């Protein structure tokens with residue numbers, strides 16, 4: 001028995017492929033629409049998947065399903081000859097007049113379906129040879145396999161015939177750029193106080209990033225800036241922010257409860273910007289994440305940025321996105337770009353979270369090592385220079 005999975009832009013096309021390859025005797029085991037994961041579904045239309053099986057060892061054109069060589073009629077096993085001649089199958093395995101399957105046939109069908117499901121669940125991917133190099137490069141950058149395949153498929157759609165590798169790279173770079181939304185409220189204006197909270201796992205660079213931002217707004221844009229920190233978990237954390245506050249000459253409030261947070265942000269309502277620092281939380285610590293949410297809710301921030309270090313495994317980044325989802329963050333800051341040469345996490349995270357990137361940080365120096373996120377630059381980190 002041969003079982004194959006066919007993916008096309010719609011079920012009809014997938015069925016045509018089945019018919020062309022396996023012939024009219026193929027049994028359709030499963031047909032479904034195949035949505036792209038997460039954020040991708042907004043960019044790329046759905047595909048369809050059909051899983052089909054063919055009993056016996058010969059295919060439509062008389063080739064062996066195993067090695068593809070033509071098989072002369074005379075050398076066929078009796079069941080293959082019958083299949084080629086479309087003979088009805090004799091013996092006890094034949095369905096009864098009622099059309100109901102006997103137990104053996106039923107069991108066989110169940111096994112077929114199970115194998116088909118296994119084939120669907122197995123993440124084996126086949127990519128056209130001309131795309132193979134670029135596909136490997138995406139995987140080497142830790143880009144999720146489904147995202148890499150979707151980029152390749154979208155690029156394929158752009159070309160009717162094979163394209164020059166440089167062109168492929170350009171189209172894929174464009175696809176990556178489209179998938180990384182960026183957004184930053186660069187110069188808060190229009191009056192009123194803007195509250196900006198940073199949340200995220202421990203040690204990712206929240207306090208350092210807050211200091212970089214505050215320095216930029218206070219020293220370059222001459223905005224009135226204040227700090228409020230709820231990170232009383234470590235004494236050193238308060239001292240770290242106090243040092244930055246003193247250097248910048250801006251006030252700092254330390255709050256221990258959500259109601260103190262409410263009072264502190266209210267106190268600075270006449271300032272241009274209030275930067276809110278929070279304690280790092282393990283994505284696995286649900287209780288502390290709920291405490292953090294209470295502080296963030298009390299602060300009523302205009303922007304909540306989740307801070308993620310790119311020096312973290314891609315799977316852990318996605319765990320963080322899921323766990324911190326209980327606090328409704330609206331931007332992403334990627335830190336420690338200088339500590340890695342693997343940037344696929346940016347794409348995996350934005351595809352999963354569907355939130356824009358605001359800033360990236362590139363070192364420990366305050367205030368210099370921070371940049372406003374630029375989708376083209378981020379795409380070129382992932383795919384390399386394609387100009």
Ligand SMILES: Nc1nc2c(ncn2[C@@H]2O[C@H](COP(=O)(O)OP(=O)(O)O)[C@@H](O)[C@H]2O)c(=O)[nH]1
Nearest residue numbers: 202203204205206207208335336361362363364
């Ligand atoms: N290499 C590098 N280190 C960074 C960056 N941002 C922060 N750090 C360092 O990461 C460590 C933890 O930073 P901190 O701001 O205290 O993290 P927090 O616990 O999230 O507040 C410090 O040693 C920072 O200097 C960055 O972009 N690159």
Ligand SMILES: [Mg+2]
Nearest residue numbers: 206207231237
């Ligand atoms: Mg901190």
